[in-house]
Amino acid sequence: MAEHKHGEMDISVQEKTFDGFMSMVTKGAIISILLLIFIALVNG
Incomplete structure (x- = not known):
């Protein structure tokens, strides 16, 4: 299984x-x- 190191991925x-x-x-x-x-102003 591959080793994963936190913070190395290109995001x-x-x-x-x-x-x-x-x-x-x-x-x-x-x-x-x-x-x-706008709707409220038009409908008064």
Whole structure:
């Protein structure tokens, strides 16, 4: 069995994927909040 040493794996691809995911979630949340505010203002 191969020896595994903690902290040696290259995780740059996983970090880029996570950063992209968090960016999309943040943008989606902001758009949703702005859309809800717009709807509330239009409906008075």
